Amino acid sequence: MKNKKNYHIYFSTILYIIVYYYAYTAFLNPIFKYAGFEFYDKNLAQYMLIFLLCFIPSLFYREGKISSFIALFIYIILYIPIIFSFSFTPQEIDTRNYLLQFIFFMGMISFFYVAKIPTKNEFTLSSILFRPDIILFFSVLLSVVTLVAYRNNLKFASFEDIYDLREQNSAIASGNAFLAYINVWLTNFYMPYCLAYGIINKKRLFIYCGLAIAMILYVSSGAKIAILFPLVYLFFIFLAKRNIIEKFYPFIVYSLAFFTVLFLILFSVYPENTNIFWVNSVVLARTLGNGGLLTYWYDLFFQNNPYTYYSHINFVNLLTGAYPYDRELGLVIGGAFWDPKLNANASFWATDGIAAAGMLGCILANLFMLLVLRILDVVSYKKNKLFVILLFLPFISMFLNTSIFTALLSGGAFLSILSIANLKK
Numbered sequence: 001m002k003n004k005k006n007y008h009i010y011f012s013t014i015l016y017i018i019v020y021y022y023a024y025t026a027f028l029n030p031i032f033k034y035a036g037f038e039f040y041d042k043n044l045a046q047y048m049l050i051f052l053l054c055f056i057p058s059l060f061y062r063e064g065k066i067s068s069f070i071a072l073f074i075y076i077i078l079y080i081p082i083i084f085s086f087s088f089t090p091q092e093i094d095t096r097n098y099l100l101q102f103i104f105f106m107g108m109i110s111f112f113y114v115a116k117i118p119t120k121n122e123f124t125l126s127s128i129l130f131r132p133d134i135i136l137f138f139s140v141l142l143s144v145v146t147l148v149a150y151r152n153n154l155k156f157a158s159f160e161d162i163y164d165l166r167e168q169n170s171a172i173a174s175g176n177a178f179l180a181y182i183n184v185w186l187t188n189f190y191m192p193y194c195l196a197y198g199i200i201n202k203k204r205l206f207i208y209c210g211l212a213i214a215m216i217l218y219v220s221s222g223a224k225i226a227i228l229f230p231l232v233y234l235f236f237i238f239l240a241k242r243n244i245i246e247k248f249y250p251f252i253v254y255s256l257a258f259f260t261v262l263f264l265i266l267f268s269v270y271p272e273n274t275n276i277f278w279v280n281s282v283v284l285a286r287t288l289g290n291g292g293l294l295t296y297w298y299d300l301f302f303q304n305n306p307y308t309y310y311s312h313i314n315f316v317n318l319l320t321g322a323y324p325y326d327r328e329l330g331l332v333i334g335g336a337f338w339d340p341k342l343n344a345n346a347s348f349w350a351t352d353g354i355a356a357a358g359m360l361g362c363i364l365a366n367l368f369m370l371l372v373l374r375i376l377d378v379v380s381y382k383k384n385k386l387f388v389i390l391l392f393l394p395f396i397s398m399f400l401n402t403s404i405f406t407a408l409l410s411g412g413a414f415l416s417i418l419s420i421a422n423l424k425k
Contacts, residue, residue, distance in 0.1 A: 008250035012257065013058040016076065017051060019257040020288065024084055027264060027280060028289050035285075036293050036337065038089045050087045053105050054080050060112040061249060066380045066388050067373035071111035072249055073396045074369075076256060078347050079108045081292030089296050099359060100299065104349060107366035114373045119381040123421060130422035132197055132206070139190040139209050142182050143216050149179050150220040181410060183221055186213055188394040189412040191226065193419060195233050196390035225394075233390055240386050260284065291400055294346035297337050298354045310356050313405045329355055351403040368404050379421040387423070391416050 029039040042050070057075060062068055086101050087093065128134060191213040198206030210230070217226035239245050263280045270276050310316045311323040325332045329351060334342030353365035380388040395416065398407035407413045 008247070008254075009058060009061060010055075012250045012253035013055055016253045016257045017054045017080065019260050020080060020084065023260050023264060023284050024088065024289070027267065027284055029088075031281075032285055032289075036089070036297065037085075037285075037289065040088060040091045042087065046087070046093070050083060053083050053101060057105065057108040057112055060109050060116075062112065062115040063246065063249060065115040066376045066385075066392060068112065068115040069248065069389055070373065070376070070392065070396055070399065071108075071114070072252065073400065074111060075108060076253060077288060078291040078295075078349070078400050079104060081289055082295050082349070083292070085289075085292035085296040086299075089293075096359075100354075100362060103359060103362045103366065107349075107362070107369070110366060110370055111373060114370060114377060117374065117377070119378055122382045123378050125418065125421040127418070127422055130419045132203075135190065135193055135197075135419065136206060136209060139186070139194055139213060142186055142190060143209075143213055145182060146179075146186065146216055146220055183217070184410060185412040185415065187217055187226060188398070189391075189415040189419075191217070191229065192233075192391050192394055193416075195230060196387050199233060199237060199390075200384060200387050225397075229393075232393065236386070236390060236393075245386065245389070256288075260288075291347055294333070294344055295350045295354065297333055297344065298346055298350040301333055301336050302354050302358060307357050307361070308355050310352070310405075312351060312355060313403060314410070345401050347400050347402070348404045348407075352405065365404070369399075372404060372408070375417065376420075379417055383420055383423050388420055391420065 024037070025039060028037040033039075057079070061072070061075075082104055083101060086097055090097060191210050194206045194210035194213065197203060198208075198210060214226040214230060236245070239248070239251070244251050260283070263276070263283055266273075266276050267280050306324040308323060308325075308329065311320055312329045317323045327335070328343070330343040330345040331340070333346070334340070334344035338344070348365050348369060349362060352368060353362035355361070357364065376388075376392070392413075395407055395411065395413045398411050398413070402411070
């Protein structure tokens, strides 16, 4: 049975690599070459190396822990696209490029390997602040604060008008750091906690509170993800009831490969259809390809510009005042390669790695992520697996699109970690 499961893991990975190559050469490069998706063909030996760099980390995957769940998304949405971007974008691959790919490669293997480290003792905390009823209280309190702050401009906007709502209300949050933190923590911690705790323990009050927070976030800040989250949670509940969570790797990789091929076929048949083009752009360019391209952009920029030495992290810059740029990191990169208004937020490898200290920074970023994944495995040991997964879904996106430290601190991941540590079996 185990051999059959491994077969599906390895075969789905090979299929996904082939499909992603097809998506890169048939859609990303022809359509978005102007955005940076270059393609320079390689020789057979280089193709073999690209394939091995993409495939070998899957040999170290092990299911069953939250670290493997998070690492899987890093692998398919960030790591494989990075290898493609670093391999096909430059006309000639130099030694530095190969060294960076090797650092990413070793990091990805280690992220999967974390799940193989045994956890012998359960780690628990006991704080009144993380009792479910206290979390519910703060959820209501912070929701009321949000309603009061945005009371003059609450609007249930259509998806077409959502960016106007965000622009209108952004001035309120930008002028109040506390309110900005509230918005992020409601989105990333309080809403997911209420929904997850309510669904698993059949507590209607928590479910209603989670749904209310989602609605408040949407009408106040135009957070589309807040509306989509309840649907995502229902999807994962469906997977859990059918025991698909236990074989999530082949399920998600096969699914991504299937839908990628489907979208590409539809685009080839209906190239003038704007809806099909939009879906392909969102799925293939923004979701799958963007992480690799942005990481390559960061590397190009910081080969000729000062490193941040972690001063891009707010509390480090407060202590040192050493941040070398007059705009936040994403805007610096976006302005250098595309548009001054483009905020090119990127993954921990790009920010805590390349931007911070180049190749040395990437090694440190690997170690930081290893530590985070190990902490998550320790605090979630013998805890409800589905609850842990549901609670950390928001941070998968954050790890793929921002600094580890931003995700942990201002993003609110530390609240999720502490709440799991306080969770009873």
